[in-house]
Amino acid sequence: xxxxxxxxxxxxxxxxxxxxxxQVNEGEVVAIIGPSGSGKSTxxxxxxxxxxxxxxxxxxxxxxxxxxxxSKEEAYQLRQQTAMVFQHYNLFKNKTALENVTLSLxxxxxxxxxxxxxxxxxxxDEVGLSKQKDQYPITLSGGQQQRVSIARALAVNxxxxxxxxxxxxxxxxxxxxxxxxIEKLAKGQTxxxxxxxxxxxxxxxxxxxxxxxxxxxxxxxxxxxxxxxPKEARTKQFLKEYL
Ligand code: ADP
Ligand code: MG
Numbered sequence: 001x002x003x004x005x006x007x008x009x010x011x012x013x014x015x016x017x018x019x020x021x022x023q024v025n026e027g028e029v030v031a032i033i034g035p036s037g038s039g040k041s042t043x044x045x046x047x048x049x050x051x052x053x054x055x056x057x058x059x060x061x062x063x064x065x066x067x068x069x070x071s072k073e074e075a076y077q078l079r080q081q082t083a084m085v086f087q088h089y090n091l092f093k094n095k096t097a098l099e100n101v102t103l104s105l106x107x108x109x110x111x112x113x114x115x116x117x118x119x120x121x122x123x124x125d126e127v128g129l130s131k132q133k134d135q136y137p138i139t140l141s142g143g144q145q146q147r148v149s150i151a152r153a154l155a156v157n158x159x160x161x162x163x164x165x166x167x168x169x170x171x172x173x174x175x176x177x178x179x180x181x182i183e184k185l186a187k188g189q190t191x192x193x194x195x196x197x198x199x200x201x202x203x204x205x206x207x208x209x210x211x212x213x214x215x216x217x218x219x220x221x222x223x224x225x226x227x228x229x230p231k232e233a234r235t236k237q238f239l240k241e242y243l
Contacts, residue, residue, distance in 0.1 A: 007056035031202035034212035083153035143174030
């Protein structure tokens with residue numbers, strides 16, 4: 001469903017992605033792990049063309065683009081395939097929980113306001129926030145805000161959801177409610193690509209784990225293989241520090 005080939009991204013003369021190959025099948029949950037600065041966020045952001053790669057191809061759900069020459073129309077089509085969940089939620093502060101979920105549906109004329117609200121309420125219910133539908137982000141806990149942003153991502157019915165360290169900004173006691181929400185999603189049909197430092201979560205929930213270091217995929221495989229029997233020295237070293 002997602003195929004990335006030879007993806008290269010530079011910031012100035014710093015080559016941050018050094019020819020990444022990646023494959024994600026429909027319905028799969030893929031966890032990307034690796035040290036800070038290894039290029040995990042840049043890879044995720046490139047899938048959404050929030051970053052413009054130097055070269056390589058990205059194909060999602062049949063929409064294929066080849067960097068660096070990507071037309072506006074191609075970029076639009078590719079972005080339609082995914083939704084992103086950020087570390088810092090990025091909710092609109094002057095919109096209620098429900099409005100945050102329905103905003104893009106209404107403003108892009110995807111559906112009527114009543115239909116969007118019906119869907120929004122259903123999604124807020126799925127993330128356990130029906131009661132909070134009329135609350136503004138500032139009155140919600142970090143975990144609740146992140147669950148609103150997950151509902152917002154689901155609202156556009158993307159082929160895949162890209163989550164960049166969705167629990168890293170949360171107080172420890174709020175991490176689990178968000179992981180549980182993601183785990184529920186993972187059990188459904190949604191394809192998930194999640195950058196995370198929650199190793200036991202990745203082990204439990206992911207179908208595939210990708211270890212990145214210094215702009216390359218060092219090792220990829222089933223969680224049991226990566227976590228209990230890593231082959232590469234760099235993977236072993238990283239996991240020793242994290243587990
Ligand atoms: P990770 O998410 O694995 O911590 P990032 O993808 O954020 O890593 O960053 C990879 C490298 O790219 C780092 O060296 C970082 O400093 C650099 N980088 C990321 N974003 C930018 C940017 N907008 N401008 C310049 N350098 C950047
Ligand atoms: Mg990052």
